[in-house]
Each structure stands twice: as C-alpha cells, then as structure tokens.
Amino acid sequence: MPDFGGMLSRLAAQRGLDARALARAVDLPNTELTAVFGGRQPSASLLRQLAPAFGLHTSADVRPGGEREYDRWFQPGFGAVLMRLFGNRNMPAIQAVxxxxxxxxxxxxxxxxxxxxxxxxxxxxxxxxxxxxLVLGIPACDLAAMADVRLDEQAGPPEYAISDASALIWEARCIAGAQMAQLNELSHVLYHHCSEFLHPLKACSCSLLREPLTSGAEDESDPEHAAG
Incomplete structure (x- = not known):
C-alpha cells in the first residue's frame, strides 16, 4: 500500500492533526506513526486502531467462501483504496456502480x-x-483529502440524491445470501410501487406489477373483431 502514508497525512491534516497528535489520540508510539507517515507499510492492527480515530468503519467480515470482497485491491493509489471501501461493504464493482x-x-x-x-x-x-x-457515508472533506482532489463546495448533493442510504448499506454487509435474495425481491416490488417518485432514467422497465393483457384488449386488437 505504497501511497498510504500520503493519504494518512492528508487526512490527518484535514483534522488538524500531525503524527505526534494522532499517536496520542490512538495511544501508539509516535515513532510508529511517523514511520507510516513516511511510507512504511501499515499493519492490519494499526489500521484497526486508526479507523475509529477518524470515525471510519473497520471490518473483519469474511464472505462465505472465506474471501473478502476487498482482498484483491491492495495496490497503489486512491483508486484501489476506493474499491476497498466499497468492498468493505461487500459491494463488488457491479453493485458499486x-x-x-x-x-x-x-x-x-x-x-x-x-x-x-x-x-x-x-x-x-x-x-x-x-x-x-453518498454511498460510503464518509464526510466529503475527508474523502477528498484522501483522494487529493478539490470538491465543488457550491455544488451540493445532485438532484434525486438519497443521502441517508449509506448506513443501511453498511448494516446490510453481513446479510447471508438467502436473506439478501429475499430482500432484493422485496425491494424490487417496493421499487415498482414507488416508481412515480423516481427519475425516469432510474425507473425499472421490467413487467413486474404490469397489468396483464385482458381478453377484451386482445379482441379489440384482432382485425376480424374490429371489422365485425
């Protein structure tokens, strides 16, 4: 995780902390955090200690096959960190997009x-x-500091944004496959019931809850019936 030191230092600076102050906050030796700020690979236990200090989630959840969704994203750059943040919520790329x-x-x-x-x-x-x-529930200033990008402070949430779903996404990460399938089925039905409140691009076009074609409608479409 070669870029972790830079991300950590930017996040700490966003909170007004340096390595010494952060070490005191998490009860760690100052030399250990200074080394990580300088580029040393952090241990898993160190990450678990640091996360609460920044108000971030930690997770040791393992998928049924023993593989965690974020295990393969230990590469340089914030892009891989972002994929780990999605994976920490058991969201593969298809669910994240x-x-x-x-x-x-x-x-x-x-x-x-x-x-x-x-x-x-x-x-x-x-x-x-x-x-x-909005998906991860991480403060914009913190995520922007980690990514080293500047966000448009005047933009605000996009139209049709749903800003309170991140907590539900986090809580749902441990739901077993069969339970998740039931929830998906139920949410699909609710999705159709609420379709009038959705942006047209986000409405589902499947045939669920669509009125079946009546025999009368079939007769009216029959040329012989119309001629008679």
Whole structure:
C-alpha cells in the first residue's frame, strides 16, 4: 500500500492533526506513526486502531467462501483504496456502480470502468469522489483529502440524491445470501410501487406489477373483431 502514508497525512491534516497528535489520540508510539507517515507499510492492527480515530468503519467480515470482497485491491493509489471501501461493504464493482447511479446520479458506469479506477488506469475524478461520499457515508472533506482532489463546495448533493442510504448499506454487509435474495425481491416490488417518485432514467422497465393483457384488449386488437 505504497501511497498510504500520503493519504494518512492528508487526512490527518484535514483534522488538524500531525503524527505526534494522532499517536496520542490512538495511544501508539509516535515513532510508529511517523514511520507510516513516511511510507512504511501499515499493519492490519494499526489500521484497526486508526479507523475509529477518524470515525471510519473497520471490518473483519469474511464472505462465505472465506474471501473478502476487498482482498484483491491492495495496490497503489486512491483508486484501489476506493474499491476497498466499497468492498468493505461487500459491494463488488457491479453493485458499486449501481449504487453510485441510483443514490448519487453518477454515471451510469460499467463495472469494468470502475475497475479501471481501482487498477490506476483511470483517474479518480472529483465527481466520482463526491458521488462516493453518498454511498460510503464518509464526510466529503475527508474523502477528498484522501483522494487529493478539490470538491465543488457550491455544488451540493445532485438532484434525486438519497443521502441517508449509506448506513443501511453498511448494516446490510453481513446479510447471508438467502436473506439478501429475499430482500432484493422485496425491494424490487417496493421499487415498482414507488416508481412515480423516481427519475425516469432510474425507473425499472421490467413487467413486474404490469397489468396483464385482458381478453377484451386482445379482441379489440384482432382485425376480424374490429371489422365485425
């Protein structure tokens, strides 16, 4: 994680902290944090100690197969960090791009495009960071500091943004597969019931809850019936 020291120092500066003050806040030796600020690889235990100091979530949740969604994103750059933040909520790229579009009106992107960001082959834009704030529930100033981008302070949330869904996303990360399938089915039904309140681009076009074609309608469309 070669860029972690820079991200940590920017995040600490955003909070008005240096390595010494942060070390006192988390009860760690000053020399250990100074080394991490300078580029030394942080340990998993150190990350778990630092996260609460910044109000960030920690997770040791493991998927049923023993693999965590974020395990493969230990690469340089904030793009990989962003993918780990999504993965920490058990959101693979396909779910992340859906959430970015549905909750923050960002995109729509394909999963492969977001993966390019994770691999460092596509820049992390200010627009992506601003949208991720709504999905991840991390303060905009903190995420912008980590990404080293400047957000438009005058922009505000995009139209149709849903700003309180991040807590639900976090709480749902541990739900088992069968339970999640039931929730998906229920949410799909609710989604259709609330379609009149959605932006047209976000409305589902499937046939769920669509009125079946009546025999009368079939007769009216029959040329012989119309002629008679």
């Amino acid at each position: 859906k959430a970015l579009f549905m909750l923050a009106s960002f995109g729509p992107w394909s999963p492969s495009t977001l993966n390019l960001v994770g691999h460092g082959r596509k820049d992390v834009s200010a627009e992506l960071v601003a949208a991720s704030v």
